[in-house]
Amino acid sequence: DAGVIQSPRHEVTEMGQEVTLRCKPISGHNSLFWYRQTMMRGLELLIYFNNNVPIDDSGMPEDRFSAKMPNASFSTLKIQPSEPRDSAVYFCASSLGEGGQGGNQPQHFGDGTRLSIL
Amino acid sequence: AQKVTQAQTEISVVEKEDVTLDCVYETRDTTYYLFWYKQPPSGELVFLIRRNSFDEQNEISGRYSWNFQKSTSSFNFTITASQVVDSAVYFCALKGYGGSQGNLIFGKGTKLSVKP
Numbered sequence: 164d165a166g167v168i169q170s171p172r173h174e175v176t177e178m179g180q181e182v183t184l185r186c187k188p189i190s191g192h193n194s195l196f197w198y199r200q201t202m203m204r205g206l207e208l209l210i211y212f213n214n215n216v217p218i219d220d221s222g223m224p225e226d227r228f229s230a231k232m233p234n235a236s237f238s239t240l241k242i243q244p245s246e247p248r249d250s251a252v253y254f255c256a257s258s259l260g261e262g263g264q265g266g267n268q269p270q271h272f273g274d275g276t277r278l279s280i281l
Numbered sequence: 282a283q284k285v286t287q288a289q290t291e292i293s294v295v296e297k298e299d300v301t302l303d304c305v306y307e308t309r310d311t312t313y314y315l316f317w318y319k320q321p322p323s324g325e326l327v328f329l330i331r332r333n334s335f336d337e338q339n340e341i342s343g344r345y346s347w348n349f350q351k352s353t354s355s356f357n358f359t360i361t362a363s364q365v366v367d368s369a370v371y372f373c374a375l376k377g378y379g380g381s382q383g384n385l386i387f388g389k390g391t392k393l394s395v396k397p
Contacts (some may be wrong), residue, residue: 205390275324
């Protein structure tokens with residue numbers, strides 16, 4: 164069975180450029196999550212969707228960050244303009260949702276995108 | 282507020298030793314869920330186990346076992362007869378019930394190094 168698929172695996176770009184990270188959740192999962200992992204702050208939830216609708220985006224650090232989920236099988240996280248402090252590993256996860264809140268089902272993570280902003 | 286504390290930042294053991302990773306959590310929810318994830322050096326996050334707050338039975342899966350104690354708000358993870366392949370960062374996580382409390386709150390992780 165295909166897991167959560169993220170692309171690209173690695174991204175190196177210069178400050179000020181637009182960065183788009185992509186995620187394909189596990190088929191049938193209706194909750195999707197974007198996380199950021201850094202040494203200093205650990206794993207932080209940025210935003211999560213249920214049935215393609217953003218439920219909680221309180222973790223999105225700034226207006227430079229935006230996320231979309233146009234359909235059940237695709238989501239993007241965009242940073243525009245990017246800054247060196249955005250360098251991190253970005254994970255996408257999906258789960259079966261219950262009651263619109265993600266329920267108690269485990270989240271299954273993609274392999275992550277390692278982003279470096281120079 | 283919800284919080285997960287993994288007090289052990291790093292643990293180093295020799296192969297075949299048993300090792301316990303500690304996890305203490307805080308929540309005001311009466312219904313909640315606890316998880317353990319493994320992050321090997323390759324970087325992916327692998328789901329290991331989920332526990333509901335109303336089920337305090339311990340669980341064993343091969344060399345892995347989990348001890349859930351509501352009285353001490355702990356959900357500890359033991360690896361028996363550790364192997365080099367167990368070397369990874371292990372995360373404990375908590376999820377409340379409903380609203381934004383449905384988000385997963387992760388601990389800082391414990392880095393386990395198993396030496397041959």
